[in-house]
Amino acid sequence: MSTTTIRLPEELKARVAKAAEAAGTSAHNFILEAIAEKAEQAERRADFFAVAERRWAEFLETGESIPWEEARGYFKARVAGKDAKRPVARKLEP
DSSP, rough: OOOOOOOOOHHHHHHHHHHHHHHOOOOHHHHHHHHHHHHHHHHHHHHHHHHHHHHHHHHHHOOOOOOOHHHHHHHHHHHHOOOOOOOOOOOOOO
């Protein structure tokens, strides 16, 4: 494991110490967990945007989509625990 030095303002250092104590862990572990959470958040956001870009490109290529009303009805039925026929993408009228 490598070592990285960070300089924290005294106020932030005190906040970290207090939060770590409340969480029942060390300040060091608290900071490691915070960095890991932030890295995971950035990775998930990048994945989300990659999926969105891929889907947008597919839409531009095919012109097919699902009207919001149909998608919403499908989602509401699924949330309610009902079987629902999955809507099919198609070219919509302008």
